[in-house]
Amino acid sequence: MDMFARAPYRPEEAEKTADTGYSYWRCTLRIFSKNKVGMFFFVLIVTLLTFTFIQPYLPAQKQALLIYNDDGGKVLRNVSPNDEFWFGTNSIGQDLWSMVWAGTRTSLLIGFAVAVIEALIGITAGVLWGYVRRLDFAFTELYNIVDNIPQTLVLILISYIMRPGVKTIIIALSITGWLLTARFIRNQVVILRDRDYNLASRCLGTPTRRIIMRNLMPYLVSVVAMRMAMAIPLAVSNEVFVTYIGLGLPLSTPSLGNLVNSGIDKIMEAGLRYQLIFPTMVLSLVTISFYIIGNAFADASDPKNHTE
Amino acid sequence: MARYILKRMLRSLITLVIVVSAVFLLLRLMPVEGYFNNYDKLTSTQIKVGLMNQGLDKPVMVQLANFWKQILKGDLGVSNRYRINYPISKVIASKMPVSLKFGGLAFMISMALGLPLGILMSKSARGKSRLKLGDKLGTLFVVMIQGVPVAIYTLFILMFGTSLLNMFMRIPTLFNADNWRSWILPVTALSMGNLALYAMWLRRFMVDESSKDYVQLARAKGVPPAEISRRHIFRNAMIPLVQYFPTSVVAVLMGSLYVESLFSVPGMGGLLVDVIKRQDNTMVQALVLVYSALSILGVLVGDILMALLDPRVSFGNKGGTR
Numbered sequence: 001m002d003m004f005a006r007a008p009y010r011p012e013e014a015e016k017t018a019d020t021g022y023s024y025w026r027c028t029l030r031i032f033s034k035n036k037v038g039m040f041f042f043v044l045i046v047t048l049l050t051f052t053f054i055q056p057y058l059p060a061q062k063q064a065l066l067i068y069n070d071d072g073g074k075v076l077r078n079v080s081p082n083d084e085f086w087f088g089t090n091s092i093g094q095d096l097w098s099m100v101w102a103g104t105r106t107s108l109l110i111g112f113a114v115a116v117i118e119a120l121i122g123i124t125a126g127v128l129w130g131y132v133r134r135l136d137f138a139f140t141e142l143y144n145i146v147d148n149i150p151q152t153l154v155l156i157l158i159s160y161i162m163r164p165g166v167k168t169i170i171i172a173l174s175i176t177g178w179l180l181t182a183r184f185i186r187n188q189v190v191i192l193r194d195r196d197y198n199l200a201s202r203c204l205g206t207p208t209r210r211i212i213m214r215n216l217m218p219y220l221v222s223v224v225a226m227r228m229a230m231a232i233p234l235a236v237s238n239e240v241f242v243t244y245i246g247l248g249l250p251l252s253t254p255s256l257g258n259l260v261n262s263g264i265d266k267i268m269e270a271g272l273r274y275q276l277i278f279p280t281m282v283l284s285l286v287t288i289s290f291y292i293i294g295n296a297f298a299d300a301s302d303p304k305n306h307t308e
Numbered sequence: 309m310a311r312y313i314l315k316r317m318l319r320s321l322i323t324l325v326i327v328v329s330a331v332f333l334l335l336r337l338m339p340v341e342g343y344f345n346n347y348d349k350l351t352s353t354q355i356k357v358g359l360m361n362q363g364l365d366k367p368v369m370v371q372l373a374n375f376w377k378q379i380l381k382g383d384l385g386v387s388n389r390y391r392i393n394y395p396i397s398k399v400i401a402s403k404m405p406v407s408l409k410f411g412g413l414a415f416m417i418s419m420a421l422g423l424p425l426g427i428l429m430s431k432s433a434r435g436k437s438r439l440k441l442g443d444k445l446g447t448l449f450v451v452m453i454q455g456v457p458v459a460i461y462t463l464f465i466l467m468f469g470t471s472l473l474n475m476f477m478r479i480p481t482l483f484n485a486d487n488w489r490s491w492i493l494p495v496t497a498l499s500m501g502n503l504a505l506y507a508m509w510l511r512r513f514m515v516d517e518s519s520k521d522y523v524q525l526a527r528a529k530g531v532p533p534a535e536i537s538r539r540h541i542f543r544n545a546m547i548p549l550v551q552y553f554p555t556s557v558v559a560v561l562m563g564s565l566y567v568e569s570l571f572s573v574p575g576m577g578g579l580l581v582d583v584i585k586r587q588d589n590t591m592v593q594a595l596v597l598v599y600s601a602l603s604i605l606g607v608l609v610g611d612i613l614m615a616l617l618d619p620r621v622s623f624g625n626k627g628g629t630r
Contacts, residue, residue, distance in 0.1 A: 144319060144323070145322075145323045145326055145327070147607070148320070148323045148327075148600075148603060148604045148607050149323075149327060149600055149603065149604075150558045150561065150562050150599070150600075150603050152562040152565070153562070153596055153599055153600060153603075156580075156584065156596065157331065157334060157335075157596060160338070160584060160592060161334055161335070161337050161338055233455070233457070236457070237457025237458070237459055237460070240457060240459040240460070241457075241459050241566060244459060244566065244569075244570075244581075245565075245569075245580075245581045245584050245585070246581075246584060246585040247584065260459070260460070260463070264463065264570075267463065267466060267467050273467065276463065276467070280460050280463065280464075283457070283460060284455070284456045284457075284460055287455055287456060287457055288451065288452070288455035288456060291451065291454060291455035292451065292455065
């Protein structure tokens with residue numbers, strides 16, 4: 001029997017063969033940075049975001065919401081873009097340039113808030129849904145009901161009942177959105193939970209924390225990142241929609257929805273169309289960038305693409 | 309199979325029951341102004357009488373029960389502001405055909421143009437040319453449509469489409485259901501989303517399918533490429549496309565809210581936007597219910613179609629939708 005001796009358990013020895021020098025994040029970043037279009041829009045959106053948030057502190061900026069008069073005290077309505085008013089003024093004499101950036105701040109804030117809420121609640125609920133078998137039925141039935149109702153209708157109903165405001169829009173957008181994230185997470189957890197390599201890890205005594213971080217998380221990150229990147233443009237476009245149907249933010253809060261909506265009145269007057277074109281251009285730039293970055297990151301962060 | 313369909317229908321029915329009740333209860337949270345045409349001028353006694361006449365003074369659960377009795381008879385109540393004391397079901401009956409024609413046309417256009425676009429893109433993607441220009445242009449179009457919100461590109465179609473079309477023909481300034489020229493722009497706007505969706509997924513599925521073993525075999529046997537494309541690749545690529553049917557039905561329904569209202573198409577979508585602005589509670593309630601019912605139906609039909617078309621979907625006890 002002395003041919004076999006019980007080896008003492010030494011974690012560092014056990015890990016020696018396991019470490020392949022692979023790092024999830026390094027690999028994700030490498031693949032993402034190879035995607036030229038993705039990188040272009042990433043740089044673009046970072047620049048745009050930075051600019052949006054520092055714009056009020058730059059020199060020679062006018063104030064949003066303020067109504068401008070000329071020297072004679074006459075309101076400067078519908079001034080075409082010029083040296084002083086870079087994007088012109090709107091029909092009540094507000095500076096469109098500063099309004100557009102103030103509006104972008106509001107809209108992005110809504111987008112980010114929705115994305116974060118959806119991710120936080122979605123991940124928690126999704127992991128519970130996947131792991132706790134007793135909850136599966138309740139969550140699945142809830143999902144089956146909510147999945148049948150378009151988010152737009154929920155948005156309309158909630159905004160109709162509640163007082164218009166930033167909070168209302170955030171609540172209305174995230175009240176059903178989290179379930180979609182949770183569902184994605186749940187599916188991944190169920191698929192991955194009992195995979196052979198996780199079983200093997202458990203048998204080898206790998207701590208649960210490590211299984212979650214190294215084996216499960218990479219798959220979840222791509223799902224969450226994709227959902228978050230898509231939640232932002234969706235929130236921005238939904239804000240435009242609720243404003244259009246008259247349930248959006250009050251005019252005292254500049255937002256892209258408000259700006260686009262007041263621009264719609266000018267759609268048939270060719271000379272005033274700049275009031276619609278500027279906000280829509282900034283808005284489209286934001287949504288297209290997030291859409292492309294979301295797709296590029298989803299590809300890069302999917303561990304299936306991490307093969308050398 | 310029959311069991312699956314029956315079960316799936318039952319689930320839709322339960323969903324509908326829950327949605328109807330939830331919408332009704334949620335709208336009871338609204339201030340009662342929306343149930344009167346001239347609330348500001350009424351005395352408190354008149355308001356009380358008005359509420360009593362509409363049965364709104366009873367406990368909420370009794371109201372819900374009454375509402376259900378009413379709905380089962382096909383009665384959606386009366387409008388209070390849009391058209392005073394006019395049955396809502398009659399309003400909807402007059403608007404529904406326009407919306408159905410509008411949505412149906414948009415659906416057909418998306419199919420008729422989206423599928424060929426997808427085929428062309430996949431041909432270009434699999435082609436020998438290094439540039440793959442067709443595929444790149446198509447992808448650019450898909451990204452533009454999916455990245456830019458519907459609300460925005462519809463505005464651009466309205467803005468530039470009108471002047472562009474006016475170069476070839478006179479399109480009426482106001483929407484006129486009897487003049488086919490009026491339909492061009494709104495139908496284009498409504499069909500764009502699904503057109504891009506179909507093109508994108510068909511391209512993806514055809515590219516995936518073309519590297520499968522059975523395609524290689526057909527090629528090795530000497531089947532002409534055109535026939536491989538048509539008989540093998542296209543047919544198999546269409547199957548997974550069916551799963552996007554519910555999404556596209558919902559997209560048309562929700563898109564029509566905005567597009568109808570913007571182009572003043574006299575359908576249900578424009579009506580919903582209109583009654584929201586007027587805060588006509590009973591109308592909002594009825595229209596939200598009609599739209600929920602239509603989307604539930606759309607998702608149901610999509611799931612059943614998927615089950616019928618794809619023999620690989622299994623009908624175990626867990627149900628096919630998982």
